[in-house]
Amino acid sequence: MADQVTPPPGYRMQEICALAGPGAIVVALVGWLVAGVLPRPPAADDSTADIVAFYGENPTAVRLGLALAVLGLSGIGALTAVISIRMVQMPGQSPVAAFLQMISGAVTWVMLIVPLVIMNVAAFRPDRTPELTVTLNDLAWILFIPPVGPFLVQNVAIAVGILSDRGERPILPRWVAFANLWVGFLFLPGLLAYFFKSGPFAWQGIFSFWLALTAYAAWAFIMGFTIRASLRREYAGSPAAPATVDA
Amino acid sequence: MGTPEFPEFLRPGGAITGPRPGAARSAPPGGHPVELGLWLFILGDLTLFGLFFCGQLAERRSDPELFRAAASVLNQTFGTVNTVVLLTSSLTVALASDAIRRQRNRRAAALLGAGLALALTFAVLKVTEYTHLVADGHTPDESVAFVYYFTLTGIHLLHLLIGTVLLSLLLRRVLVLGSDQPVGRSFAEAVAVYWHMVDLLWIVLFALLYLVAGS
Amino acid sequence: MSTTVRRCLVAWLLLVAVTVLSWYLGGGSADRLGPLTASVVLVFAFAKTWVVGREFMELRSAPRPLRRAFDAWVVLFALLCGSLAFL
Numbered sequence: 001m002a003d004q005v006t007p008p009p010g011y012r013m014q015e016i017c018a019l020a021g022p023g024a025i026v027v028a029l030v031g032w033l034v035a036g037v038l039p040r041p042p043a044a045d046d047s048t049a050d051i052v053a054f055y056g057e058n059p060t061a062v063r064l065g066l067a068l069a070v071l072g073l074s075g076i077g078a079l080t081a082v083i084s085i086r087m088v089q090m091p092g093q094s095p096v097a098a099f100l101q102m103i104s105g106a107v108t109w110v111m112l113i114v115p116l117v118i119m120n121v122a123a124f125r126p127d128r129t130p131e132l133t134v135t136l137n138d139l140a141w142i143l144f145i146p147p148v149g150p151f152l153v154q155n156v157a158i159a160v161g162i163l164s165d166r167g168e169r170p171i172l173p174r175w176v177a178f179a180n181l182w183v184g185f186l187f188l189p190g191l192l193a194y195f196f197k198s199g200p201f202a203w204q205g206i207f208s209f210w211l212a213l214t215a216y217a218a219w220a221f222i223m224g225f226t227i228r229a230s231l232r233r234e235y236a237g238s239p240a241a242p243a244t245v246d247a
Numbered sequence: 248m249g250t251p252e253f254p255e256f257l258r259p260g261g262a263i264t265g266p267r268p269g270a271a272r273s274a275p276p277g278g279h280p281v282e283l284g285l286w287l288f289i290l291g292d293l294t295l296f297g298l299f300f301c302g303q304l305a306e307r308r309s310d311p312e313l314f315r316a317a318a319s320v321l322n323q324t325f326g327t328v329n330t331v332v333l334l335t336s337s338l339t340v341a342l343a344s345d346a347i348r349r350q351r352n353r354r355a356a357a358l359l360g361a362g363l364a365l366a367l368t369f370a371v372l373k374v375t376e377y378t379h380l381v382a383d384g385h386t387p388d389e390s391v392a393f394v395y396y397f398t399l400t401g402i403h404l405l406h407l408l409i410g411t412v413l414l415s416l417l418l419r420r421v422l423v424l425g426s427d428q429p430v431g432r433s434f435a436e437a438v439a440v441y442w443h444m445v446d447l448l449w450i451v452l453f454a455l456l457y458l459v460a461g462s
Numbered sequence: 463m464s465t466t467v468r469r470c471l472v473a474w475l476l477l478v479a480v481t482v483l484s485w486y487l488g489g490g491s492a493d494r495l496g497p498l499t500a501s502v503v504l505v506f507a508f509a510k511t512w513v514v515g516r517e518f519m520e521l522r523s524a525p526r527p528l529r530r531a532f533d534a535w536v537v538l539f540a541l542l543c544g545s546l547a548f549l
Contacts, residue, residue, distance in 0.1 A: 175284030182291040188405065192398055199391060200302050201398055207302070211295075281524050289519075290531055297539040304546035327485040331478055338474040341518045345466045443518040447511045450481075451543075454507030458488035459547055462500030 011235050014082050018231065021079030021224035025217045027072025028112075035065025035119075042137060043204040044197040048130045051137050055119075056126035066120045070113045079223060080105025083158065086227055092166025097157045104154040111151075115144035145203040145212065146194050148187040155184035155219075171234075176226050179219075186215035285437050289444050292406075296448050299402070300455055303395045307460060310391070317392035318461030320385055322376065326457040329372050330449060336365035337446040340414070344439045347430050352421050355430075359418040362442070366411045373404055396456055403448055410445045413438045473517035480506050501548050508540035 032038040042054045055062055080102060087098035122136040162170065162177035192201040193208045200207045307314045343358035377397075380386075387394045417438045421430055484503050488495055495503065515532050516522045522529075 173284070174282065175287055178282075178284040178288035179291075182288045185288075185292055186295060188402060189398075195387065196394070199306075199394065201394070207299075281528060283528065286528055286531070290535060293535050297535065297542070300539060300543050301546055304543055308546065323485055323488055327481060330481045334474060334477045334481065337514065337518050338470055341470045341520075342467060344520075345464070345470070440519050443514055446518070447514045450510045450514065451507050451539075454484065454503050455543070458484060458495060458503045459500045461488065462495035462497055462547075 010085075011231065014085060015228055015231055017078040017082035018224045018227040020075035021220040022075075023224075024073050024075025024079070025220045027075070028069040029217075031065045031067070031069030031072060033065070034068060035062045037065070037119075041204045041209055042141075044138075044141070044193075044202045048134050051134050052126070052130045055123045055133055055137075059123045059126050062123040063120055066116045066123070070116050070120075073109065073112050073116075076109045076112060076220070077106065079220060080109065080154075082227055083223060086171055086230065087158070087161045090161055090165040090167065090171050093161065093164040097161035097164070101154055101157040101161065104150045104157060107150040108154060111143070111147060115140040118143065141203045142194065145190050145208050146192075148190045148212075151187050151216070152184045155180040155187075158223075159184075171230050172226055176222060179222055183215045183219045186211055282433055282437065285440060289440060292444065293448070296451070299399055300451060303399065303455060304459075306391055306395065313390045314392040314460040315462075317385075317390060317396055318457060320380070320383070321396070321457050322379075323457050325372065325376050326453045329369055330453050332365050332369050332372070333446045333449050336362045336369070337443050339365065340439050340442045344435060347421065347435050348432075350429055352424060352428065352430065356418060356421045359414060359421065363411065363414050363418065366407060366414065370404065370407060370411070373400065392460065399452055399456065403445070403452055406445050406448065410438075410442050413441060469517055473513055477510055477513060480510055497548055501544060504544055504547060505540065508536055508543075512536045 029038065036054065036058070042051055046054075083105065084098050084102040087101055088095050090098075118136055118140040122133050122140065126133070159177040159180040162172045162174060162180075165171060189201060189207040190212050193203040193205075196202040196205070199205055203209055339358045339362040343355045343362065346352070346355035346358060380393075385393055387397045417430075417435055420434070424430055484506050487499050488503055512533070515536070519532075521532055
């Protein structure tokens, strides 16, 4: 029994897709740092002059940083793809959760990049009427922080999929399911950004931007690395891999 | 054959383990078996609320008078009744967990039903309270103290409604199984622990928003 | 009545008693709490959460590290809330 399991052709690709998730976060954070969104995002209660200055003072840095972030976030699409594949492979369940995850993951990718493009629209003509810049900035941030629905659906779909995995050795550990539920709850206060211009629940506040950013970054790292670990366990020919048991 | 046909690239290393309903969950050595992943979620959510508590108290330091004014408008008796309602629902759910463990499903169903009724009572009382407050002109626009009151109790109410759905699912599962058939332990346990968390969070919220804020 | 049922009932009675006492201290007797009364109410609240965790969430029979983690949550946030409220 030459039990060195040969990895299937897509294995390497899946591993790269998994790591693209954490990679996306790193590139996006660097982009935001360049653009000036970090360390202090433009706030809902900033004056018109402040907002105009944010886009007008160094428009090239804003454009470049946001472009980098949008490009980097492509990794979210790759991560969503590999999560979908691993979820379809979970034995004993209907693939509905996997497909729900795939759809919502695709939507989250869009919801992450469109606001950044709108910020780039604001930075495109920094000399336009100040009110328009403020409106574009509002549009970008209110599109960015409070619509948490697709993110929540993705978290819940992943949790349901993992918890109903009936395999002898589940593809992803059950704690990942509960971590997803927790991340979903951490997104909830973001909804309140519709209602507040200042304080911890406004879009720039600790319970909106910072909590959601931390939660989402942690999520991408958890998903990326647990999926990579599950791929390695299954295909790297380790003697305990369930793939070697079958005749 | 229960094995669904997937294209080659979707198959886990050529072997699909068949469905194994009721696969045993590993119990950690010593003590009674708990799902540690569930507790990651519970402690995580508790910590999120812990930060909410700190946020409210930190905000109160800058203007205690606003919080005193808000607390004086709130009806302490309403809050106390709601606390007792949730404590009692926690009791019925705890007793239901015990009944499920002993495979006494009829008893469990009755207790869960009572817990659900109490959960709905809490929600109705809370909404009544909101309606009174808003009718008297006390909205989040009035002061930051009301911002905290409405957002924290609102997020808690959302937790409670999710818990109500979970309790109903558990009740349905117990009813479908009929008497004397074992109910899946891990789901029952998760629902119960989540429900007690909703109770636990309200205990602190009640003390902070209704009582401490008025000091 | 089994031990579990009895323990749950005792815990519930205790929790309700402390709740009513807190209400009496807070709203019943005076229209404003002094800082001392308020700190007692806060300590009561976190003590209640500990009882809920231990008895209702059944942490008393859970593995030790988990019990410690929960105790740590109670103590940490009781101290944080206490110092934010009264210092």
